[in-house]
Amino acid sequence: MEDQVSDKDEMKEIIDEFIVEAGELAEKAIRDIVTIENASDEETVNSIFRAVHTIKGTSSFLGFTTLSTLAHRAEDILGMVRKGNMLPDHEVADVLLESLDLIKTLLEEIKEGGAERSGAAGTIEKLEALAKPERKKLGEILVEASVLSGDELHEALKKQEAGEPEKKLGEMLVDDKVITEGQLKGFLDTQKSQKHKEESTIRIEVNKLDELMNLAGELVLGKNRLILLNNMVKKSDAKNGVLDNLADITNYLEVVTNELQLSVMRARLVPISKLFNKVPRLVRDLSAEFKKEIELTMEGAETELDRSLIESLHDPLIHIIRNSVDHGIETPEDREGKGKRPKGMLTLKAYNEGNGVIIEIFDDGKGINVEAVKEKAREKGLLSENELASLPARDAMRLVFVPGLSTARKVSNVSGRGVGMDVVKTNIEKMNGQVSVDSEQGQWTRLSLRLPLTLMIMRALIVRVVDELFAIPLNTVTELVKLEEGLIKSVDKKDVLVLRDKVIPVVDLTRVFAREIEEHADKYVIICNIGERTIGIKARTVEGQEEVVIKPLGEYLGNINGIGGATIRGDGKAILILDMSALIDRASLQSGHRKIA
Amino acid sequence: MNGGGILQLVTFKLENEEFGVDILRVQEINKMIDITRIPNAPPFVEGVINLRGKIIPIVDLRKRLGFEARAYDKSTRIIVVELEGMVLGFIVDSVSEVLRISESTVEPPPALVSGIESEYIEGVGKLDNRLLILLELKKVFSAIDRKDMERAASN
Numbered sequence: 001m002e003d004q005v006s007d008k009d010e011m012k013e014i015i016d017e018f019i020v021e022a023g024e025l026a027e028k029a030i031r032d033i034v035t036i037e038n039a040s041d042e043e044t045v046n047s048i049f050r051a052v053h054t055i056k057g058t059s060s061f062l063g064f065t066t067l068s069t070l071a072h073r074a075e076d077i078l079g080m081v082r083k084g085n086m087l088p089d090h091e092v093a094d095v096l097l098e099s100l101d102l103i104k105t106l107l108e109e110i111k112e113g114g115a116e117r118s119g120a121a122g123t124i125e126k127l128e129a130l131a132k133p134e135r136k137k138l139g140e141i142l143v144e145a146s147v148l149s150g151d152e153l154h155e156a157l158k159k160q161e162a163g164e165p166e167k168k169l170g171e172m173l174v175d176d177k178v179i180t181e182g183q184l185k186g187f188l189d190t191q192k193s194q195k196h197k198e199e200s201t202i203r204i205e206v207n208k209l210d211e212l213m214n215l216a217g218e219l220v221l222g223k224n225r226l227i228l229l230n231n232m233v234k235k236s237d238a239k240n241g242v243l244d245n246l247a248d249i250t251n252y253l254e255v256v257t258n259e260l261q262l263s264v265m266r267a268r269l270v271p272i273s274k275l276f277n278k279v280p281r282l283v284r285d286l287s288a289e290f291k292k293e294i295e296l297t298m299e300g301a302e303t304e305l306d307r308s309l310i311e312s313l314h315d316p317l318i319h320i321i322r323n324s325v326d327h328g329i330e331t332p333e334d335r336e337g338k339g340k341r342p343k344g345m346l347t348l349k350a351y352n353e354g355n356g357v358i359i360e361i362f363d364d365g366k367g368i369n370v371e372a373v374k375e376k377a378r379e380k381g382l383l384s385e386n387e388l389a390s391l392p393a394r395d396a397m398r399l400v401f402v403p404g405l406s407t408a409r410k411v412s413n414v415s416g417r418g419v420g421m422d423v424v425k426t427n428i429e430k431m432n433g434q435v436s437v438d439s440e441q442g443q444w445t446r447l448s449l450r451l452p453l454t455l456m457i458m459r460a461l462i463v464r465v466v467d468e469l470f471a472i473p474l475n476t477v478t479e480l481v482k483l484e485e486g487l488i489k490s491v492d493k494k495d496v497l498v499l500r501d502k503v504i505p506v507v508d509l510t511r512v513f514a515r516e517i518e519e520h521a522d523k524y525v526i527i528c529n530i531g532e533r534t535i536g537i538k539a540r541t542v543e544g545q546e547e548v549v550i551k552p553l554g555e556y557l558g559n560i561n562g563i564g565g566a567t568i569r570g571d572g573k574a575i576l577i578l579d580m581s582a583l584i585d586r587a588s589l590q591s592g593h594r595k596i597a
Numbered sequence: 598m599n600g601g602g603i604l605q606l607v608t609f610k611l612e613n614e615e616f617g618v619d620i621l622r623v624q625e626i627n628k629m630i631d632i633t634r635i636p637n638a639p640p641f642v643e644g645v646i647n648l649r650g651k652i653i654p655i656v657d658l659r660k661r662l663g664f665e666a667r668a669y670d671k672s673t674r675i676i677v678v679e680l681e682g683m684v685l686g687f688i689v690d691s692v693s694e695v696l697r698i699s700e701s702t703v704e705p706p707p708a709l710v711s712g713i714e715s716e717y718i719e720g721v722g723k724l725d726n727r728l729l730i731l732l733e734l735k736k737v738f739s740a741i742d743r744k745d746m747e748r749a750a751s752n
Contacts, residue, residue: 221650551650553645554685555682555683556654557638557645557654574633574652576635
């Protein structure tokens with residue numbers, strides 16, 4: 001007895017959940033359809049497809065046949081749109097919207113009375129007609145076959161719409177004895193003469209792609225081991241035959257591996273339009289909220305990024321745009337007072353550069369008030385008077401990324417609390433990216449985000465510090481300097497290197513990593529930079545360049561300061577990858593930026 | 598603990614004490630291999646190793662439990678365990694055997710056992726003339742918290 005009751009409750013709970021979930025999915029789908037009517041994009045179409053697919057599945061499982069059939073037909077249409085076989089024009093959008101409205105109605109009916117009431121035959125027919133546009137409507141075929149006159153068809157269609165429940169045209173005509181079952185069957189067969197379009201795309205689960213990505217990574221490691229082996233064999237005077245073969249195989253494997261890696265990486269690329277598409281709506285809403293007038297331009301929406309980066313980029317981008325609208329761009333009155341156009345300009349630009357992607361957010365607002373930022377830094381005791389006095393403008397601007405430093409006078413929803421920009425910087429740097437800012441006070445601000453194309457594999461310089469090997473991301477390395485007597489000078493108890501008139505703080509990793517220092521054992525300084533900040537890292541030896549697969553340190557260790565993951569070398573040993581931005585931050589805070597007189 | 602069940606344990610030695618951990622948690626037992634040291638990590642974290650392509654952190658259990666450190670020798674082993682998705686290894690002096698003991702032989706830990714924090718101990722098993730300390734792995738290897746990191750960074 002008890003079981004039956006709890007089963008019913010469970011069922012009701014499931015149905016209730018379904019109604020809520022399906023309702024939300026339908027709502028969102030409706031909004032999305034409006035969007036794609038104006039500008040179709042892959043992700044939104046996929047989203048609508050998935051929503052309808054889910055509704056179909058669950059409603060079918062729960063026994064709501066009208067709903068599931070309706071959803072099924074709509075899914076068919078969406079499938080065709082997805083594959084590019086159908087353009088989501090007004091006609092298609094109208095029918096889809098009608099379907100979703102009907103889905104909502106049916107959900108309401110289930111909610112109120114526990115069961116579907118309305119019929120969906122009419123809408124289903126429209127969907128089916130859309131799906132097979134070359135297919136003539138049954139009515140047309142009947143008129144052509146002189147079974148019905150044009151008028152009679154018209155009457156029948158009106159009757160269909162008024163009918164409760166709605167019947168399919170064919171069924172209705174059979175019922176009214178206008179045609180026989182046999183005739184109906186015949187006509188329906190005539191309708192069916194479709195050829196299937198070739199499938200040119202395939203759906204694949206993301207985790208399958210991830211697995212491929214992993215395998216490609218492992219292949220890179222295997223290739224590295226083979227290269228190592230090849231070198232070893234070369235050194236030990238092996239017979240020429242074997243050597244040639246080994247060299248060939250190694251080269252071949254290298255080519256294949258590179259191609260595979262690139263292919264998999266490309267499979268994961270998604271155009272940034274996915275993000276950019278949300279921006280116009282966001283800017284419109286923000287402009288209304290903050291009473292600003294903004295003209296938005298976006299360039300380079302077709303630039304592609306790894307899909308995981310797109311996801312991680314979402315929040316930082318939204319925050320930066322909020323900042324621009326809220327704090328950057330002035331009110332129309334202010335702007336006119338300054339002689340600017342009342343409409344503020346906000347430009348988003350994305351483009352490829354080297355092996356990365358650059359995203360620029362530019363606004364012609366009031367720029368960064370360097371003095372105000374310095375004042376805040378002074379207030380918070382971040383830098384001393386001396387340091388502030390000699391801080392160049394560019395470096396001062398970078399202070400906006402320090403936690404707690406917001407010069408906004410009013411605290412609005414998110415921006416203004418000083419929690420924003422530092423989180424943006426941290427998030428971007430977590431992706432192995434870099435953030436930099438440039439501005440002209442009173443005129444404009446430009447934020448540049450530099451992101452790698454892939455998170456998994458990167459080129460690194462392998463160096464020996466004291467007795468351990470470390471990997472330095474090659475994209476941060478600008479040059480290698482051979483250490484000679486007297487090259488490193490001491491300024492204010494900090495080591496610096498003067499390189500072609502530039503003063504570069506030198507980092508002794510032994511100190512950073514709290515080991516014992518051995519004087520004069522280091523032979524090189526590796527000059528690394530991120531943005532405009534440069535440091536030099538002392539090293540015993542430089543082993544060479546390698547492509548490394550980035551492996552996370554794992555949950556137990558979490559984030560270790562200065563370390564950005566680990567990798568496994570050809571000989572199987574694990575070595576640590578240095579987190580350049582953390583090291584640079586540390587060095588910058590300590591030594592500021594000074595010129596030697 | 599309700600007296601009826603059987604516990605299967607992997608037992609190992611540290612200093613002169615014998616310990617046991619649930620065999621279901623143990624992924625593998627390895628000989629000592631080269632450990633890559635990690636700077637800025639708490640002192641009981643020896644470093645990381647490469648385990649078939651995965652980076653695994655290695656903890657020196659002696660240091661973690663407060664024993665004096667000791668040089669590694671032929672009998673030193675690394676026990677790799679999996680705790681709710683987190684994989685890590687810890688170094689022990691030697692591994693003894695796999696034992697099956699009845700739950701009824703396990704008593705709750707007294708306040709102080711060999712100087713080890715009592716929260717790390719799940720219980721003490723009595724067998725003939727042996728005393729087995731059953732470790733509460735989840736407490737011993739709770740993900741490194743803020744305090745440990747700050748302590749390490751300031752050293």
